[in-house]
Amino acid sequence: MVEVFTHTYNEIFKQYKNISVPEYQRPYRWTTEKVDELLMDLEEFFITKPNSTLEYYMGGILFFQDNKERKSQIIDGQQRLTTLTLIQYLLDGELKPNQNLAYNNHISFYNIKRNLTYLEEKRLLLDKLNELKFFTRLRFTLILSDNEDNAFAFFDSQNNRGVSLGADDFLKAYHLREVHSEHLQEHLAQDWERTVFNSQKEKNFETGLQHLFYKILYRGRMWKGQSQLIPEDKDVLLKSFQKQTLKSPNDDVYELFPGRVNQRYKFLFPKDDNTSEFLGEEIETQSSLDLPFAIRQPIFKGHNFFKFTKKYHDIHQHLFSETSATEVSVIKAREYYYAIYTEKMSVYLRHYMQLCMVMYYDTFGEAMIDKAVKHFDYLIGSIRVEKYYVKREAVKNSLIDNSNNLLDVIANAYIPQEVFEFITAQSKAKSIYENENLDADNGVRNAYKNRVLTYFNQSETTLKKRLQWI
Numbered sequence: 001m002v003e004v005f006t007h008t009y010n011e012i013f014k015q016y017k018n019i020s021v022p023e024y025q026r027p028y029r030w031t032t033e034k035v036d037e038l039l040m041d042l043e044e045f046f047i048t049k050p051n052s053t054l055e056y057y058m059g060g061i062l063f064f065q066d067n068k069e070r071k072s073q074i075i076d077g078q079q080r081l082t083t084l085t086l087i088q089y090l091l092d093g094e095l096k097p098n099q100n101l102a103y104n105n106h107i108s109f110y111n112i113k114r115n116l117t118y119l120e121e122k123r124l125l126l127d128k129l130n131e132l133k134f135f136t137r138l139r140f141t142l143i144l145s146d147n148e149d150n151a152f153a154f155f156d157s158q159n160n161r162g163v164s165l166g167a168d169d170f171l172k173a174y175h176l177r178e179v180h181s182e183h184l185q186e187h188l189a190q191d192w193e194r195t196v197f198n199s200q201k202e203k204n205f206e207t208g209l210q211h212l213f214y215k216i217l218y219r220g221r222m223w224k225g226q227s228q229l230i231p232e233d234k235d236v237l238l239k240s241f242q243k244q245t246l247k248s249p250n251d252d253v254y255e256l257f258p259g260r261v262n263q264r265y266k267f268l269f270p271k272d273d274n275t276s277e278f279l280g281e282e283i284e285t286q287s288s289l290d291l292p293f294a295i296r297q298p299i300f301k302g303h304n305f306f307k308f309t310k311k312y313h314d315i316h317q318h319l320f321s322e323t324s325a326t327e328v329s330v331i332k333a334r335e336y337y338y339a340i341y342t343e344k345m346s347v348y349l350r351h352y353m354q355l356c357m358v359m360y361y362d363t364f365g366e367a368m369i370d371k372a373v374k375h376f377d378y379l380i381g382s383i384r385v386e387k388y389y390v391k392r393e394a395v396k397n398s399l400i401d402n403s404n405n406l407l408d409v410i411a412n413a414y415i416p417q418e419v420f421e422f423i424t425a426q427s428k429a430k431s432i433y434e435n436e437n438l439d440a441d442n443g444v445r446n447a448y449k450n451r452v453l454t455y456f457n458q459s460e461t462t463l464k465k466r467l468q469w470i
Contacts, residue, residue, distance in 0.1 A: 002145050002197060004190040009058070009084055009138040013098045016063065018071040020102060021078055027107035028082045032118045035083055039122055045177075046134050056134070057176040057185070058084075059169060060141040060193045067146060077140070084138070086116050090123070091130050141189040143197055167237045168196070168209040171305070174242050178302030187274035188306045195313060206354070207321055212313050213237055215351040219407070220295045220359050226405055229396045245299045254300040260363060262292030270303040288314045295362045296411055312358060319357050332370035333357070339455050340377055344447055346390040349380050352398075356380075359410045360419070368416045374470040375423045377452075379406065382429035384448045385436055385463065402426055424467060433466045 007015065045056050061077025074081060082101065089095055103109065119126065172192050179185045192209075199208035214232045218240055223229045230236055248254040253267050291311040299308055319334065337357075341350045356376045360369060379402075383394055399405045409422045423429075438446045449463055456469045 002143065002147075002194070004193055004197075005142045005144070006186040006189055007140055007142050008055075009088075009135050009140070012081075012140065012142065013096050016072040017098055018100065019063075019098060020071050020073055020100070022064075022073045022075070026078075027105040028078060028103060028111050029107065030079050030083055030111060030115060032115060034079075035115050035118060038080075038083060039125060042129055042134060043125060046129055046132050046137075050132075053180065054177065055137045055139040055182065055185070057173050057189070058138050058140050059173055060143060060189070060196070062143045062145065062197070065144050065146045072144075075145075082112070083115065084135075086112065086119055087126060088135065090116065090119050091126055139185070141193045143193050145197075167213060167234050167241075170238055171213070171241050175245075175302055175305040178247075178305075180302075181270075181272050183272040184270060184274060184303065188303070191274075191310065192306065195310075204321075207317065209309070209313065211351075212309070212316060213241065216316060216355055216358050217241075217295070217309075217312060219355055220411075223396070223399060223407055224405065225408065226400050229399060231392070231396065241299070241305070245301045245305060248300045248302075248304075254304050256292050257294060257297045259292070259294040259297070260365065261290050261294075265292060268292070268304075289318060295359060312362075315358055315361050316354065319361060320354065327366045329366045329368065329370040333373040336370065336373050336377070336455065340381075340448070340451050342451070344444060346384060346394075346444070348390055348392055348395055349384055352380055352395045353377065356406065356410065359407060360416075363410055363413060364416055371470070372416060372419065375420050378466060378470055379423050379426060379429050381448065381452065381466075382426075382432040385438070385445055386432045388443065388445060401428070430467065433463045436463045 013019065042056065045054075058080055059077075061081065062075040064073040064075050066073060085095070085099055085101060088099075103112065172189070176185055176189060179188060195209060199205070205211055214237065218232045218237055222236075222240060253269050256262055256265050256268055288307075288310050291307055293304075293308050293311055295312065299305055319330065320337065337353065341353055353373075353376055357369070357373060360372045360376075364372075379398075383390060383398055387394065399407060403426065404422065406422070410419055413419050436449070438449050452463065452466070453460065458465075458469065
């Protein structure tokens with residue numbers, strides 16, 4: 001069982017007994033530079049730009065709740081909790097009753113001693129923070145797992161990421177600080193951490209938020225036109241989803257924009273219990289798939305960012321991961337995707353297909369989506385047939401080289417036929433299939449060709465009639 005809570009720093013050590021650092025954990029590695037980054041953030045939040053109604057969000061931590069041994073083992077969050085404990089020890093002169101953290105690694109010993117000395121040099125700042133009772137306003141999302149296998153899986157995935165935080169961690173912390181309701185903050189943080197935990201537990205990167213931001217949302221929003229398309233990286237991602245998001249004039253309401261799923265409302269009011277109202281009317285749908293957002297719309301800081309993220313994560317899950325979907329067209333589209341886009345397919349082309357499908361669903365819902373996936377594969381598959389080696393730039397170049405940017409066509413179309421007609425009119429793809437001759441190629445291109453022939457149950461030996469089959 002997995003439970004998600006939010007607690008202040010003080011509450012963690014009050015409510016959970018025997019908190020320990022398991023032996024398999026990596027050592028405490030924070031440098032004085034990392035400690036200084038934290039202190040500068042705390043100084044800005046509590047002293048330079050104070051707001052007595054806000055809490056400072058410290059991110060998520062994971063405990064394995066060992067009920068047999070009556071211990072709470074820190075799986076993720078050791079670096080932050082240790083650093084805060086050093087600060088608290090320096091201020092109080094002693095540890096709290098439940099702060100029986102133990103370290104058995106010489107690297108940890110060295111870093112603890114060094115950072116404690118450094119913190120002593122910052123005593124004036126720490127005393128000012130202590131006067132403001134900052135510990136009572138440090139808020140964590142706490143994930144409790146009573147399953148050791150799940151805890152280890154999460155631990156492995158976190159360690160593989162390295163010490164530095166991912167873009168999704170920065171985005172979560174940034175936008176939570178823009179939510180001015182503690183109760184709403186708690187709901188949003190719990191939803192976010194639950195999504196992260198489930199993707200790590202399943203060991204499936206493509207169900208996670210990193211994949212969503214890097215391969216779907218950034219590209220869908222920023223890859224426009226046919227000029228230079230900037231590849232995704234951490235810096236441009238943070239610029240797009242932090243600096244370029246909007247501040248609503250009223251913290252309790254933000255603007256909505258007209259689109260397929262919103263032809264009625266102009267403003268949304270978030271409520272403390274994580275439900276929403278449109279101009280005082282309760283939301284008419286319970287499905288996040290129908291939230292009144294469009295993938296290329298402006299995003300407001302705080303609540304809007306979290307709900308926007310949830311909608312497109314759930315759309316991706318609905319199309320590629322869920323097995324409970326009842327729409328026949330979605331089921332057929334997923335069957336086609338998994339028949340053709342196996343692990344042997346280029347990962348770049350697989351992500352390209354996912355991007356096209358999410359954007360199509362955003363524009364048209366499930367309408368003719370089983371036909372859409374075959375049209376997208378006609379265009380994307382031509383890249384596979386043409387190139388023995390598909391490099392990272394292949395997707396970007398495909399958008400630039402065609403007569404128009406396919407993502408623009410999908411986002412701006414009024415009816416599915418506009419998308420289909422654009423794809424079937426691409427002369428380069430048509431020429432690639434008409435001149436296809438892969439009989440002597442026993443590699444990835446021929447494997448793709450055979451998957452297509454098998455799916456369409458064709459006795460043909462070439463893909464020259466590919467357009468007729470869809």
